[in-house]
Amino acid sequence: MARALAGALKARRKAxxxxxxxxxxxxxxxxxxxxxxxxxxxxAVARALWAFPVVGLVIGLAxxxxxxxxxxxxxxxxxxxxxxxxxxxxxxxLHLDGLADAxxxxxxxxxxxxxxxxxxxxxxxxxxxxxxxxxxxxxFAFVLALPEGGRFGALLLAPVxxxxxxxxxxxxxxxxxxxxxxxxxxRTARWAPALLAGAAVLGTAVFAxxxxxxxxxxxxxxxxxxxxxxxQRRLGGxxxxxxxxxxxxxxxxxxxxxxAALERDWLSAYVWDGG
Numbered sequence: 695m696a697r698a699l700a701g702a703l704k705a706r707r708k709a710x711x712x713x714x715x716x717x718x719x720x721x722x723x724x725x726x727x728x729x730x731x732x733x734x735x736x737x738a739v740a741r742a743l744w745a746f747p748v749v750g751l752v753i754g755l756a757x758x759x760x761x762x763x764x765x766x767x768x769x770x771x772x773x774x775x776x777x778x779x780x781x782x783x784x785x786x787x788l789h790l791d792g793l794a795d796a797x798x799x800x801x802x803x804x805x806x807x808x809x810x811x812x813x814x815x816x817x818x819x820x821x822x823x824x825x826x827x828x829x830x831x832x833x834f835a836f837v838l839a840l841p842e843g844g845r846f847g848a849l850l851l852a853p854v855x856x857x858x859x860x861x862x863x864x865x866x867x868x869x870x871x872x873x874x875x876x877x878x879x880x881r882t883a884r885w886a887p888a889l890l891a892g893a894a895v896l897g898t899a900v901f902a903x904x905x906x907x908x909x910x911x912x913x914x915x916x917x918x919x920x921x922x923x924x925x926q927r928r929l930g931g932x933x934x935x936x937x938x939x940x941x942x943x944x945x946x947x948x949x950x951x952x953x954a955a956l957e958r959d960w961l962s963a964y965v966w967d968g969g
Contacts, residue, residue, distance in 0.1 A: 714741025792938020794822030847902030
């Protein structure tokens with residue numbers, strides 16, 4: 695009896711099924727590794743979904759640190775290039791790879807089965823090359839366009855928005871394949887992880903530029919919703935490649951919205967202007 699009671703109490707103290715260590719999220723979304731073991735299983739990454747925006751915050755701080763160092767030695771275009779390189783390196787190009795595969799499949803196939811098959815192909819086609827080129831060019835242009843006083847907030851916010859909204863997309867849309875790495879992520883994303891990710895996005899937005907930045911976050915959410923709807927029509931749901939593409943597209947949308955708002959003096963740095 696006492697043993698059964700102790701087991702029940704231990705079960706009650708156990709963390710919820712969606713709340714796990716943040717380490718799998720860090721290792722999945724970046725090139726950082728804490729140990730030599732293989733990348734965590736999908737269920738471990740799924741339990742770390744709540745930490746996706748936190749990883750985005752770490753990425754944002756890293757690339758802003760690169761931006762601060764680069765401005766001491768390089769002209770503005772050179773700084774933008776160095777920031778872009780750091781952005782790709784710290785993420786291992788994971789989301790760009792997803793963007794390439796998603797573009798090839800979504801725009802290259804005639805049927806749902808053909809599109810999913812194309813996404814499995816390791817080779818990059820015309821649409822994938824175009825998508826990656828435009829993504830890198832867009833990030834370069836918008837980073838270059840950011841005024842000095844808004845760079846801290848923009849570079850901090852964009853990775854958070856990208857990784858926060860993708861959790862919401864996973865919660866809202868089904869997984870398009872009967873199996874795969876992303877299936878557990880989509881199942882776990884509903885409710886608590888999605889709500890926490892959304893709160894992290896809004897909190898970071900307010901921290902960076904004040905309440906007015908919520909409009910920029912909503913603009914990125916509209917772009918995310920548009921991609922989700924399009925992918926559902928073409929695939930019947932999302933895949934891991936589409937999830938990666940969403941992060942890239944949402945980061946670009948965030949940089950675009952913030953750079954446009956700063957250009958028109960609709961926003962100003964709320965906590966720190968980066969100076």
